[in-house]
Amino acid sequence: MNGAAPAIRLTAIDKYFGAVHANRSASLVVQEREIHALVGENGAGKSTLMKILSGMTPADGGTVEVGGREVTGWTTAEAIAAGVGMVHQHFMLVPTLTVAENVVLGREPVSAGTFDRARAERDVERLCEQSGLAVPAGRLVADLSVGEAQRVEILKLLYRGARVLLLDEPTAVLSPPEVAELWKVLRRLRDGGATIVLITHKLDEVMAVSEHVTVMRMGETVANMATSDTSPEKIAKAMVGRDVDLAVRQGGGAAKLAGTPGAVALDVRHLVVRGARIEKAVDDVSFSIAPGEILGIAGVEGNGQTELLEAIAGIRGVTSGTITLGGADITHRGVHNRGEAGLSHIPEDRHRRGLILDYTLAENLILGQQHHYTNNGILDRHAIIDHARRRIVEYDIRPTDPSLPARALSGGNQQKIVIARELSRAFTVLLAAQPTRGVDVGAIEFIHAELRKAREEGKAVLLVSAELKEVLTLSDRIAVMYGGRFVAMFPRSDASEEVIGPFMTGAARGQVA
Amino acid sequence: MNTRTRVLLEESVLPPLVALVVALVAGDLLIMAYGQAPGVVWRALLEGTWGNSYGFGQVLYKATTLACTGLAVAVGLRAGLFNIGAEGQLAAGGFGAGLVGLMLPAGTPALIAVPLCVLAALAAGGAVGSVPGILRARFGAHEVIVTIMLNFIVLALLNYFVSAKLHVPETLHTPEIHAGAVARLSGTFDAFHGSAANWTIVIVLLAAAFVWGFLFRTRAGYELRAVGLQSDAAEYAGIRAGRVWFSAMAMSGALAGLGGINFVLGYKNYYEDGFTGGAGFLGIAVALIGRNNPVGVLLAALFFATLSQGGLAINAMVPKQMVEVLQGIVILAVATAVPEVRRLLRSAMSRRKAAP
């Protein structure tokens, strides 16, 4: 290092979002010309730290230095001017413009007062050659594959002279050959003098491409090591904060379906579901759940869990495969019909789907069941209020006034509305997506108790949660979802964070038929 | 300030307050531009509307039509759809009522004729309104574009029927209808003598009550508002947006169509080309200031009817067109100022909350 300043030095960064302490005195040092992996579980504070570095959001404390210069609190524009740019998970591309137009937008070559398209395309083609990022410069972005669109994002940064590239989970949307292609490009860029920070939670990627690793846990940077001196075990240990045993984890790959009791409440066969950006967000998933069983799906978010649950709930269309509820094929039935057939659904996003924020507590408590609170088309207000009063007491929802808009309640109490509504209806199968997201500890315990109660009453529960602990605490069987597939299935007795972790990150692979 | 007070303030008090203040200030400027004293003109405006029973009758008459188009726009907006087509729906409703009135034999008892004509108005307006509803549900065609274009189509079509088929020579109106006339209020209350106010107002009040009951007391209303507020949550709840869009637009069109009764059966006893005179577009303003609430819509209709009748009362001092200018300015002001004031209010509240 011969005394030269590092490319990036973040010191004691603090960042709050409301009450959430997203970064706690986090520090990061990245040397010039290296690929540096920034790893951690969901919500560990990785993206926040990178947003602070790229000027998208200011830190509440600490200093940011780039190339030895203190730049704390700079703007995105200043960061770009200094050669620091970020590739976001959600692309910032204009689909109706060409690749070249997107790349040069904001810094367009002009000749004789007009936009010099020919030069733009030449410049982009030259950049493509230099960097090894192959994209047709004249093609519309709307016609590109996801992998190509991502290359355009990187080209945009290179065009602006970026020498420090921050990539936020770049492989989340890529197919394996595209991932391999990306590694090639990143190495080439590094060899050309660039510094790269790669946010990921996939340990196979860390091992494959990085020189150094910084691990974050709960907002803190807890470890920093050279990739060559470490191992997936060590990194995983730093990520979860305790010892892990690789041998056991590898053995998990061969795990089979837990023995199923005779009765089947929900049966899913060879389900394929389209995602917003990928053809097979759910790729040939089969499983069944028995009455009185909780099947938990572990996995890093964005591996098809959302699409799977939406397809079972009837919100999202199914490409192929079947869904059977209590013996009846519901694959092509509407949402309402599935509800009548015994399906209950706690959706993952209560603000978007689970609640109508401007509706009152009482109105929200009948959402999806409005048919049962109607006489000849007229809402039965007494029944609605009565229902609300009882649920409010039973589920300890506060404040207790049923005529308040849901918007006025805290996150935990809003979630209790959803839980109360979905657990108080007549059902045999419950889909519970992120049931405790963003709620306080007391509410978590309460919700867990409710889910267990449902199980004891003989309901079948399909639980999806980004909190591995939650899945482990509640489930009878645990499936691990990765890349749209169930890559492992364990009975509770065989499962642990250590066993499941490598499947979640793709470090271990398997296939559950 | 608790949540409910704030909601009341934002939703119910703020828009009319902004409307009133802006109308006063802008009106003052226009009046002074014309070299008159604002105080005198405003007084004349009030005296010519709420100050005597004829003027008040005229205000009621104009408010009746505006209430219909306002309710129409409000129902659409509750479902998340912007109905700019109330003008054409209003005309269609009037035409439908007039046509039935013409076809019924003279001397048909009012008890039969009036309901038939009302049904015809509802059906004609509803038919026009349901077109953008269907196109939205079926093809995803944006209702704003469709309703605008449909206005011109409907008005041209009606113009054709009236000018080529049904008109009294040298005019653009139909012959007088034989049956279905709605009595003037002046028949019962002498004071309204000469004004066009008629019993249509009662039908419209009933319609407003119906709309309120529908929106807030029926399952269909619950589902309609759910789609308008959060379509993703409605989808989750098994509500089919396409159906809601269709029925909301049909209902919206029917309400606008109902307004045609007021002119055709209650005032002139014939359908006349161009009788709508922009009442459909003003319905947007009425719904905006009435916050899409039937009670608010009725009050806002009175406000705009007062302005419009008041224009005539002050015409000797200031051109009556002043009120048209004011209408535009009021809508603009409410559309811009209300969200702005709301933002300020919210940020002030959150600052106070954040402070220890």
Next chain:
Amino acid sequence: MTVLLFLAQTLRIAIPYLFAAAGGAIAERAGVVSLTLEGFMLGGAFGAVLGAHYTGSAWLGIAAGVAVGVLLGSIHAGASIRFKADQVVVGVAINLFAVGITRFFLQLAFQSSSNSPRVVGFGASAGGSSAAFLANPLVWLGLAVMPAMAFVINKTRFGLRVRAVGEHPQAAASVGVPVNRVRYAAVIASGALAALGGVYLALDQHQFTDSMTAGRGFIALAAVIFGRWDPLRAGVACLLFAAAETLQIQLQAAQIIPSQFVAMIPYVLTIVAVAGVVGRSTPPAALGKTSE
């Protein structure tokens, strides 16, 4: 000769559409809804007459008309962009306002509720000689406006930014494109251009008459939508709509098709276009969304 007359008549009707549709194209491509074209045109027509009346110069009339368009465009832009008001509501309001304010000042300036006195202009007086038509600079400007707009939108830096801003404003902002400034410019330009359409009408007829634009702004909007927000196609749509109108005028005596049905053509075609029955026309993705 009939063909020439037909073409001349078509052009004469098309010129105001071309101006207004050019304005509509640029504003909508930048993501701002152009329900206001009608109001801009009416304001421009009145401004032109006021200017020509008080200065005696048709050229200054043009300048005054454009100034009114810029003013109205600025109101539209300010309300929609700065205050994030609903653009549809703003559009309706500006149209009402334009009708009212022109009537009010018609009364104030000329003591008439129907029309202004005769002013200087470019148009032919009754009958219409083709020489006078050809001498009207606005005719030539009107013919050039759509190709020019196509050039601006497709070939200039400003146009590239307009397209980006109307399609994905966050992406444009993330690379430093001043989204609001681009939109202001586009909307104010649309005010000036649509106003020129009104100016042409007024100076061609040498006077202002109440509500003289008579829905032409909406036909122009229909042309923009029917032309799928592309200036050249919108220009063709303008000519098509104008040709239909000319046909209607020529056939009026013959009474083959009722004129009202011909008048409906642009609107019916537009509905067909947005319903996507024959090739869907997709608006700019961020159209009408200035709140985020």
